[in-house]
Amino acid sequence: MxxxxxxxxxxxxxxxxxxxxxxxxxxxxxxxxxxxxxxxxxxxxxxxxxxxxxxxxxxxxxxxxxxxxxxxxxxxxxxxxxxxxxxxxxxxxxxxxxxxxxxxxxxxxxxxxxxxxxxxxxxxxxxxxxxxxxxxxxxxxxxxxxxxxxxxxxxxxxxxxxxxxxxxxxxxxxxxxxxxxxxxxxxxxxxxxxxxxxxxxxxxxxxxxxxxxxxxxxxxxxxxxxxxxxxxxxxxxxxxxxxxxxxxRYEPEKKGVVMAYASMYGNTENVVNCLALKLAQRGVKDMRIYDVSKTHPSYIIADVFKYSNVVFASPTYNMHLYFPMDSLLRELAVLGIRNRKVSLIGNHTWASAAIKSMTEIVKTMKDIEIVGNPLDITSSLKPEQEAELDALADAISRSILN
Ligand SMILES: Cc1cc2nc3c(=O)[nH]c(=O)nc-3n(C[C@H](O)[C@H](O)[C@H](O)COP(=O)(O)O)c2cc1C
Ligand SMILES: [Fe+2]
Ligand SMILES: [Fe+2]
CATH class of the missing domain: 3.60.15.10 (Ribonuclease Z/Hydroxyacylglutathione hydrolase-like)
Structure with missing residues (x-):
């Protein structure tokens, strides 16, 4: 019929x-x-x-x-x-x-x-x-x-x-x-x-x-x-x-932050969770956190277009990036994302490559501002590095709330 x-x-x-x-x-x-x-x-x-x-x-x-x-x-x-x-x-x-x-x-x-x-x-x-x-x-x-x-x-x-x-x-x-x-x-x-x-x-x-x-x-x-x-x-x-x-026009609809992380054993995920709580304490609202191995990239990409700030966090993997993170970043670059404020977190155990690899891909995008110092941790976050994470949280919250 x-x-x-x-x-x-x-x-x-x-x-x-x-x-x-x-x-x-x-x-x-x-x-x-x-x-x-x-x-x-x-x-x-x-x-x-x-x-x-x-x-x-x-x-x-x-x-x-x-x-x-x-x-x-x-x-x-x-x-x-x-x-x-x-x-x-x-x-x-x-x-x-x-x-x-x-x-x-x-x-x-x-x-x-x-x-x-x-x-x-x-x-x-x-x-x-x-x-x-x-x-x-x-x-x-x-x-x-x-x-x-x-x-x-x-x-x-x-x-x-x-x-x-x-x-x-x-x-x-x-x-x-x-x-x-x-x-x-x-x-x-x-x-x-x-x-x-x-x-x-x-x-x-x-x-x-x-x-x-x-x-x-x-x-x-x-x-x-x-x-x-x-x-x-x-x-x-x-x-x-x-x-x-x-x-x-690649203009964010909203001031806010999307955090996309890769993590095999939970340590990089832990850094992102700590950062998110610190951002909440500083008044940042409506945050999004995605595990790149779990969430289809199309959902993460849509939110990167929606919000002003992004945090990418990835372990070093075979002297490069964890593959789904590499793929997400390359997709974003091909889609022409620009005009975003990006913060980077890396994790490595013996030789660091994640921050460098993420920076190389992000550099191919136009009008990107790197917010805060990229934070590279060794295997797991220790209290000695909390001050660096606080500084990153300060920088991100300033960039969103001002
Ligand atoms: C297959 C594999 C390859 C890895 N390659 C590297 C590497 O090239 N350099 C390095 O420093 N760490 C390497 N690592 C260690 C990871 O960076 C480490 O697992 C990470 O720091 C822990 O973070 P996570 O708990 O969030 O997975 C590798 C780990 C795995 C499982
Ligand atoms: Fe169509
Ligand atoms: Fe079509």
């Missing part, structure tokens, strides 16, 4: 959710699944905006048939060619041989790369600023390169003021009936997952997100339809725009 929802007169959400998938991109845990959104406009001409992942293809095809109600499909707009959205193009072309596939040069290059069926007779190429009239509804195309992939486009629907924003403004998490962000308790139930989605999936492309924002600056946007997660409308648009503005 079809599963569709009329979001505005003659505009329907025809997507669906996957609650079984273990990991997005086979990498990021999905404790609450993920939604793949697709939309259809029924006007003098009919148009679908993006398709969905192969996991929900059967439902998706029946959604399309129901929404069309026997009408022919005129246009299939492809804003993003990543397979979580483009998996159904060939099936749609087979079922609707008259359809025109709307995309740009890069879109068509990628269609050829992903599909063996030659669909070139269906191509309808658009460029920046082109418009396509469906009757009452008119679509305008904006390129948004690298707002996740190079072919990405945003579509602005002029009659209602809807921005179809590809992956932007999306989130992990399946939908539960309520399709609009204003129908759920977003702050407590979804914001953390939206941040984890953005920072890990699109995080590297902050400059491109900012460039796309500039293009949209003059538009009156009444609704944002993303390819994942909830639809934004009304006051919620400025709420999510403000979050995206922080994330894409």
């Amino acid at each position: 079809h599963n569709i929802y009329e979001i505005l007169p003659d505009i329907y959400w025809i997507g669906g959710s996957d609650r079984r998938l273990e990991r997005f991109e086979n990498m990021f845990p999905l404790p609450n699944g993920v939604a793949y959104n697709s939309y259809i406009i029924i006007d003098e001409k009919t148009a679908i905006l993006d398709t969905v992942d192969s996991s929900i293809s059967a439902l998706y095809q029946s959604n399309i048939e129901h929404a069309l109600g026997g009408r022919k499909l005129d246009f299939l707009v492809i804003n993003h060619m990543e397979p979580d959205h483009c998996a159904n193009i060939e099936e749609i072309v087979r079922r609707h041989p008259e359809v025109k596939i709307v995309g740009n040069q890069k879109t068509f290059q990628f269609i050829k790369q992903y599909y063996s069926l030659d669909m070139s007779s269906h191509y309808y190429e658009v460029k920046e600023g082109d418009e396509l009239s469906l009757g009452k509804h008119k679509l305008r195309f904006y390129t948004a390169p690298m707002v996740h992939w190079p072919e990405v486009m945003f579509v602005y629907e002029l009659t209602e003021g809807i921005l179809f924003a590809a992956d932007a403004f999306g989130s992990f998490g399946a939908l539960a009936g309520n399709i609009f962000a204003d129908e759920v308790d977003y702050d407590s139930s979804f914001l953390d997952e939206a941040r984890r989605y953005y920072t890990n999936i699109v995080g590297r492309y902050g400059a491109q997100v900012q460039a796309a924002f500039k293009k949209l600056a003059g538009l009156k946007i009444n609704m944002i339809c993303s390819l994942h997660g909830h639809i934004w409308r009304g006051d919620n648009i400025s709420y999510i725009m403000d979050k995206y503005d922080h994330w894409s």
